[in-house]
Amino acid sequence: MAQGQMAPGIVAGRLSSDELASNFADLHPAFAPHEAAVAADRCYFCYDAPCVTACPTDIDIPLFIRQIQTGQPEAAGRTILEQNILGGMCARVCPTETLCEEACVRETAEGKPVEIGRLQRYATDSVMAKNGHPFERAEPTGKTVAVVGAGPAGLACAHRLAMLGHDVVIHEAREKSGGLNEFGIAAYKSTDNFAQAEVDWLLRIGGITIKTGSALGREFTLDDLRDQYDAVFLSIGLTGVNALRAEGEDKDGVRNAVDFIAELRQASDLTKMPVGRNVVVIGGGMTAIDAGVQAKLLGAENVTIAYRRDREAMGASRFEQDLAASKGVRILFNLQPVAVHGNGAVREIELEYTTNDNGTLVGTGETIRLAADQVFKAIGQSLEGAPEGVKLDGRKIAVTGPGRTSVPGVWAGGDCAAGGDDLTVTAVAEGRDAAMDIHASLSA
Amino acid sequence: MADLKTNFLGIESPNPFWLASAPPTDKEYNVRRAFEAGWGGVVWKTLGAEGPPVVNVNGPRYGAIYGADRRLLGLNNIELITDRPLEVNLEEIARVKSDYPDRAVIVSLMVPCEEAEWKAILPRVAETGADGIELNFGCPHGMSERGMGAAVGQVPEYIEMVTRWCKENYDKPVIVKLTPNITDIRYPARAAKNGGADAVSLINTISSITGVDLDTFSPEPSIDGKGSHGGYCGPAVKPIAMNMVAEIARDPETRGLPISGIGGVTTWRDAAEFMSLGCGTVQVCTAAMTYGFRVVEEMKAGLSKWMDDKGYASIDDFVGRAVPNVTDWQYLNLNYVAKAKIDQDQCIKCGRCYAACEDTSHQAISMSDDRVFEVIDEECVACNLCVDVCPIEGCISMVPMKPGEVDPRTGKVVEAEYANWTTHPNNPMAKAAE
Structure with missing residues (x-):
């Protein structure tokens, strides 16, 4: 018997397994062939298409859609994957509403873009369904490159290097590869264990070895890598979580949203996944939305996302905000946490209203309290464990050009590197471009 | 409400929408349903001579061409004339006509090119009480291999001969249905007229192969791995049909010969266009075969609404109105100068006009870094390609220049007077203006 939404505290099994299966089904289900044909027919094959300009990986979108139109979804898939080897995941997780589809x-014409994301999924799924790998390796170069971190940037970099004939060793701190594709991202965007399936498919290029449980600063140092390999690519992500800086944030029930999301993604049985009755998420990015929506889908009675700025400033797109609202998540703006109350465990969170005073966010002094037995911190991640000697740009690794760090022979990309949005697609572009630069440097 | 009543060759029908001779009119059951749905008339599917009926293939008879969302744009068929016994058809025709006296019932005929054959069948058709006959000189497949259908329609002398036999042996109107599978439609039309035809109807279907199966290399529709050219029809053939209709309507030798227009009529607008080119009625097949008989509702309502909007009380008020405007290229006004104009408020910045003009035309559209597309008047020849490829209707228009303005492309002043190729200085055959 399901516990129900009203059960107090943080408990598992609020909903039945059937309800959970339905709640966590594919957010954008795959197109059937006729749906894809109809969607593809809507593309105008624009000149110097704005969607391509908007794509961080510069996928030739009009071309791949035309290939779907002419009955060759696998050729379409190849067009995508040539630019973006994680095109399958990007089709699922890209905020297309702020990129190509925007x-x-x-x-512009109708408020109804061509459904590029879903068409991309149709094309890439067609390739993966064939169980083949469309790319071949060049003649071996005899060079070996170390990639640190098996997230999107690292995987994209490794694949491109392998394709160019280099051998690659990926050192991954966790026990599983995939990075945020595997541990972040809402479950309803990556169903059926897609992240691992995609990694397995990507590795078919050959020449890539993944060493899991191998972390920079723990198992090896950057100098070790520089000694042992011909080049190094750092894609270590952002593993630190910013603090609330609110009194009482160490109480039980207060937790990092990314940890909650990762636990949920790794859960084999969602009925065993505990969640609060009254959940408050602090933050305004995609992580906040993913945590809030999934808490609601797990059966929390009340889920509130509190964001310290206004709607316009929110990192999560309007589509994501509306998605959250449609699932029954309340989003409150201009509220910042000041204190977490409770005797050992959180019982309430106290939030202060904010206002924009000439560009500076200031508290108004007025506060409210929300009942909360679970609080998720989602106010951003930060770089942790950057190797010594690598120059930073603000709080990230400084890079010039296609990911060159201040250390010769060391490149960086993905969320850990300065510049670009913290998106899967951006990470893929940075990994790919760094690989091309590494290749040029190794071929020189 | 405008009056859609039609009098074509003395044959009255409540509206100009007839079903063409084709599968929808092959038997009583269908025709009754058509009349209940509101069709003004039918041309009964072609009857053949007495004797064992023709046989059809037992595999696919149709092939298709699609637009977006599998919208059927063109259909082809390899079906022959009716494969039901002559008696059965004649009995059914008589029954239907007597039950629907206000509707036009025309009987399509195709028998061998021998006078005796025509003499044999015509009295029997007359007995049915049908309003007239249509001679099927158009069917391009199968029957033409046996010296009938298009094989007759491609030889003007045969058309004239058979038409004359029919006029001599049948009292009611004779309509000659023409094949488009010829080089100049005016010759068979003149032959029909010379033979005494009361009207022509056109077009019959166009010889075609709709596709090739790239696994088996069989043409479509495929019968056991082989295909034969079929007759193409549907929206795709409308432009070809309208041109042929117009050629006959404006030919001095056939001008005034009544025409029943056929070829891709799908909506009221198609019908109005055919009628403006001189058709007293239109015949429909593919639209009915695609959507069912109910489409006639839209056609009637749409035509009536348009006539009301335009102040046309009856069909005769607009039939043929476009004919005087169909002319030879040599008479087109070369002093008419237009320039493309892009409405920036409507432009969605797809750049199709730019690609088309830059790659395939006159490099007369500029593109800025922020995707503003503008016409370069100095280069624009007003070819209209940008208008045709623009996905937004009305976004790009062709704006005529006013007399007295200087065309920046040629540097010449736009003349108010009409002038055509016949008097143009570049024309070696030019005659001096008188």
Whole structure:
């Protein structure tokens, strides 16, 4: 018997397994062939298409859609994967509403863009369903490159290097590869263990070895890598979580949203996944939305996302905000946490209203209290464990050009590197471009 | 409400929408349903001579061409004339006509090119009480291999001969249905007229192969791995049909010969266009075969609404109105100068006009870094390609220049007077203006 939404505290099994299966089903289900044909027919094959400009990996979108139109989804998939080897995951997780689909001229014309994301999924799924790998390795170069971190940037870099004939060893701190594709991202965007399936498919290129449980600063140092390999690519992500800086944030029930999301993604049985009755998420990015929505889908009675700035400033797109609202998540703006109350465990969170005073966010002094037995911190991640000697740009690794760090022979990309949005697709682009630069440098 | 009543060759029908001779009119059951649905008339599917009926293939008879979302744009068929016994058809025709006296019932005929054959069948058709006959000189497949259908329609002398036999042996109107599978439609039309035809109807279907199966290399529709050219029809053939209709309507030798227009009529607008080119009625097949008989509702309502909007009380008020405007290229006004104009408020910045003009035309559209597309008047020849490829209707228009303005492309002043190729200085055959 399910516990129900009203059960107090942080408990598992609020909903039945059937309800959970339905709640966590594919957010954007795959197109059937006719749906894909109809969607593809809407593309105007624009000149110098704005959607391509908007894509961090520069996928030739009009071309791949035309290939779907002409009955060759696998050729379409290849067009995508040539630019973005994680095109399958990007089709699922890209905020297309702020990238290609926002730029689509049919968005301008009718407020209804061509469904590029779903078409991309149709194409990449077609390739993966064939169980083949469309790319071949070049003649071996005899060079070996170390990649640190098996997230999107690291995988993209490794694949491109392997394709160019280099051998690659990926050192991954966790026991599983995939990075945020595997441990972040809402479950309803990556169903059926897609992240691992995609990694397995990517590795078919050959020449890539993944060493899991192998962390920079723990098992090895950057100098070790520089000694042992011909080049190094750092894609270590952002593993630190920013603090609330609110009194009482060490109480039980207060937790990092990314940990909650990772636990949920790794859970083999969602009925065993505990969640609070009254959940408050602090933050305004995709992580906040993913945590809030999934808490609601697990059966929390009340889920509130509190964001310290206004709607316009929110990192999560309007689509994501609306998705959260449609699932029954309440989003409150201009509220910042000041204190977590409770005797040992959180019982209430106290939030102060904010206002924008000439560009500076200031508290108004007025506060409210929300009942909370679970609080998720989602106010950003930060770089942790950057190797000594690598120059930083603010709080990230400084890079010039295609990911060159201040240390010769060492490149960086993905969330850990300065510049670009912290998106899967951006990480893929940075990994790919760094690989091309590494290749050029190794071939010189 | 405008009056859609039609009098074509003295044959009255409540509206100009007839079903063409084709599968929808092959038997009583269908025709009754059509009349209940509101069709003004039918041309009964072609009857053949007495004797064992023709046989059809037992595999696919149709092939198709699609637009977006599998919208059927073109259909082809390899079906022959009716494969039901002559008696059965004649009995059914008589029954239907007597039950629907206000509707037009025309009987399509195709028998061998021998006078005796025509003499044999015509009295029997007359007995049914049908309003007239249509001679099927158009069917391009199968029957043409046996010296009938298009094989007759491609030889003007045969058309004239058979038409004359029919006029001599049948009292009611004779309509000659023409094949488009010829080089100049005016010759068979003139032959029909010379033979005494009361009207022509066109077009019959166009010889075609709709596709090739790239696994088996069989043409479509495929019968056991082989295909034969079929007759193409549907929206895709409308432009070809309208041109042929117009050629006959404006030919001095056939001008005034009544025409029943056929070829891709799908909506009221298609019908109005055919009628403006001189058709007294239109015949429909593919639209009915695609959507069912109910489409006639839209056609009637749409035509009536348009006529009301335009102040046309009856069909005769607009039939043929476009004919005087169909002319030879040599008479087009070369002093008419237009320039493309892009409405920036409507532009969605797809750049198709730019690609088309830059790659395939006159490099007369500029593109800025922020995707503003503008016409370069100095280069624009007003070809209209940008208008045709623009996905937004009305976004790009062709704006005529006013007399007295200087065309920045040629540097010449736009003349108010009409002038055509016949008097143009570049024309070696030019005659001096008188």
